[in-house]
Amino acid sequence: MKVEKNAGGIEGLCVIEPSVHGDQRGYFMETYNQKDMEEAGLTMKFVQDNQSGSGKAVLRGLHFQKRYPQGKLVRVIRGTVFDVAVDIRKGSATYGKWYGIELSEENKKQFYIPEGFAHGFLVLSDQAEFCYKCTDFYHPDDEGGIAWNDPTINVAWPELDVPYRMSEKDKKWGRLGE
Template identity: 75%
Template structure:
C-alpha cells in the first residue's frame, strides 16, 4: 500500500475506518499527503468527495450528534490544530451494529483521520483550548436536511472522555463540565435533540 495505513471496521462496526498517513519529518518540520485517491482506492476506499469543510471550536464545545435525513454524507474527518474526541453512531436500520458507537481521539500530533460512511450520526467534543476540524464530504450540504440525536442518550451510551456530569433526561449541557472545570458548550439546537428510540421507531 502507499502512504496510508487503514484500520477497517473500527470498533467492530462495518464501514468505519481509522486512517493514519505516513508522515515524513525532520528537524525542519514535516510533510504528509492528507488525501491521495490512488492510495484510498488501493485500500478499498472508493468514495468520491465533493465538498471540504473546516470549523474552529473552543474547549468544551460539543457538536452533534448530527445526521442527514434524505441526502446522507460520508465524511473523512481530521484535526489540524488541537484535539477532539470524534464519535460515529451506526443508524443503518439493517445493520448488525445499529445503535452502536465508536470514538477516536483526533489530534494535530497523531494526525489520524476517521472515515464515517453514509448512515451514521456524527459528533465531537473539543478537548484542547482551540480545535480546528477539517472534513471531506461525499455529498453537498442540503439546507433543512439535518437531523440529530441527544449526545448523552443512555441507550447509545457514549463515554465522552474527561466529561463529568449526571444525566437529567434531556440533552441539556447544564451540570456538565470537563475535568478542569470547563463548562460543556452546546448549541441551543443540539440541546433539544431526542434519544435514539424517540427519533427512530422501526
C-alpha cells in the same frame, strides 16, 4: 498510509494513519490521495470540504442528513477532539453502537465515517480546528440529530473541568429512533 477497517467492530468505519515524513525542518504528509484510498478499498468520491474552529468543551453533534446522507473523512489540524460515530443504519448488526477516537494535530489520524452514521465531536484542547471532506453536499433542510447524552447509545464522552458548550439546536435533539 495505514488503514484500520471496521474500527470498533463497526462495518464501514475506518481509521487512517497517513505516512508522515519529518526532519529538522518539520514534516510533510499527504492528507488525501485518491489512488492510495482506492488501493485500500475506499472508493468514495468527495464533493465538499468543510472546516470549523471551536474552543474547549464545545460539543458538536450528533448530526446526520436524512435524505442526503454524507460520508465524512475527518481530521484535526490544530488541537485535540474526541470524535464519535453512531451507526444509525436500520437493519445493521451494530445499529445504535458507537465508536470514539481521539484526533489531534499530533497523531494526525483521520477517521472515515460512511453514510448512515450520526457524527459529533468534543473539543478537548483550548482550541481546535476540524476539517472534513463530504461525499454529498450539505442540505440545511435535511438535518437530523440525536441527543449527545442519549442513554440508549451511552457514548462515554470524556469528562472535562468545564461544562460542555452546545448550540441550542444540539441541546434539543431526541433519542435514537425518535
